[in-house]
Amino acid sequence: MATETHAAEAAEGSGLVFHPMDQFIVKPLFGDGPVGMFTITNVTLWMFISVIAIVLLLVVGTSRRAIVPSRSQSLAELTYGFVYKMIEDVTGKDGLKYFPYIMTLFMFILFANMLGLIPGAFTTTSHIAVTGVLAVLVFATVTIMGFVKNGAGFLGLFWVASAPLALRPILAIIELISYFVRPVSHSIRLAGNMMAGHAVLKVFAGFAGSALIAPVAVGAITAMYALEMLVAFVQAYVFTILTCVYLKDALHPSH
Template sequence: MATEAHGSEAAAEGSSLVFHPMDQFMVEPLFGDGAVGMFTITNSALWMFIAILAIVGLMVVGTSRRAIVPTRSQSIAELAYGFVYKMIEDVTGKDGLVYFPYIMTLFMFIVSANFLGLIPMSFTTTSHFAVTVVLAMAVFLTVTILGFVKNGSKFLGLFWVSSAPLALRPILAIIELISYFVRPVSHSIRLAGNVMAGHAVIKVFAGFAAIAVISPVSILAITAMYGLEILVAFIQAYVFTILTCVYLKDALHPSH
């Protein structure tokens, strides 16, 4: 009786619909099945390297001929260049263009990693806080150091709201200080959270596609979500980059 009960439970478990939408975000060794160490080559490292190769292929190899009538790759590279250049100029002014290479690198890495993550069986590196936190902290430290180097103690004027009544200024200064140090948290969570959520929803709909009755609806939902994720891949790279420009503006012109 116990054996039969156990067999029926196993059969029930085998026949049930089981899927794990978060498994796609697991960092695993690329070779072997051991633990992930500091120097282990993982699927995450592989896809970050592929993103770098894609950027080099587009921005260096794709524009090497510099034809008057541009090729497709050259057109995309020029559009990306002009897009980021205009963004920096509009947000930070001419002073911020000195930092164009850094901001352009950020944008190209994030947008490339996001789009590569949409390839079936790939790994989305920007869905991990370990990646986005490093990017956000790099921006935070760069902007903070730059603010003090460029403005000295005047950079602290960013936290002192001189237009507010004198009695409220200390309270507002504390609020501004807290919001400033929360920047890397919100900067990183916004990117990783949006990318992770979209991919998890697609995985959930893909799990329901195994059920014949709702399979057509599930396929339509996957198609719609995939189209939305293509848009999100670009928008999240844009949001991360334009926030970087806003923070850079604060460092260059803290009194503005």
């Protein structure tokens, strides 16, 4: 025990003690009390900033609708076309009526991911409480829509008619389990990737305080930061395209 204490003190004196998970702690924005259901926290703040940033890009940035678009208008139009094409390719023309919901989902996740890369910011999508709500909303929406549009025919999603008759009940159980696991995998994938990347960045930032390995650590931080920007976009894309896949299942449930 004495040896462990001495080692901890030596590490602390060398400036190598850091806590990469502290950046994910939810804190009240005002005061130091406990976090309740209606407490305004750092998560609340950065989700609000994400919404404001989206409004500035999509509403304010495109308000003039110039023939020769500005940078903000070009970016908004490119994003619009990207999501529109994604929905059309995955769900067909039937899914385009749900474009506003999917576009909102993509923009919120993308901006939350990107804003979380600002030093001192909070990555809201690193918390399962945030991504879980998004995933459950998608799951509930497509499930209700599936029954509303198809009635009992929506259950055809779980019945693999092309499989041998003896295997169909077993496959139906597997399909049913995998269906209800969707919101879990949908939310954990996003939160896990965002948390892991930011934790690694914090670790390299901690090593940057050591004079011996500072150049290597700074180089690693730069490379990881570039990678995290790519991951921020990819994870928003993956979450959205999976939503489109689930929407396609609701619109066309038969195998």
